[in-house]
Amino acid sequence: MTRPVRPVRVPADGVAVWTQLARPRPWLPAVLLVGAAASLGGGLLADSPTQVWGSAALAVAAVAVGGVRVTVDARGLTRSGLLGVPRYRVPLGRIAAADVVEVAPLAFGGWGLRLSRRGEVGVILRAGPGLRVDRIAGRPLVITVDDAATGAGLLRALLAQR
Structure with missing residues (x-):
């Protein structure tokens, strides 16, 4: 549903x-961090380098799902991870x-970087409002973000100035 x-x-x-x-909701990165800490402890106790590396991967995943920064300016739309990477610009x-648009994570098959059944690429961190960008060529991009109306309004104003 479009707003x-x-x-x-x-x-x-x-x-x-x-x-x-x-x-995202705070529980998602928290669960991953708790899992990483438990796995690290088990890996150190068992002297298992493989488990220690797995713990590091879980910790990186926790940071990766910890959020994304969305910016709209005269260059277009930029999405980047909390650490500045990965960065993607339209x-x-x-x-x-x-x-x-109103976003339901299940319409995208869950949370994270997803592809909906309608062909939209989604950065889905929670249910609620999302900024949808239709590209001239390529799949639409949907990002769940607070105050999506201001981001969409600024993009519309910048598009009108072209």
Whole structure:
């Protein structure tokens, strides 16, 4: 379901930037970190390098699902992990439209970087509002983020200035 979006007013000589830190519910990274700590303890007690490396992988996964930063500016939309990587940009010249949609994780098959049955690429960290970017070529991108209406409104304003 699409929600109404108003373009953000940007003066012709002005610069506008919107950024949000999209985070999952706190339990997801917490469960991964507890699992990593338990696995690390077991690996150290059992003197198992394989288990220690597995613990490190779980810890990295906890950071990876800890959130993403979403930025909209004159360059377009940029999504990056908490540590700045991985970084993905959709240039403004490749964006056809921006909307706010209501996201249900099950429609994308769960949480994380997902592909919906409708062909949308999703960065799904929780249920709720999401910023949807339709690309001129390629699959639509949906990111669950607070205040998605402002991000979509700024993208619409920037698209109108082209």
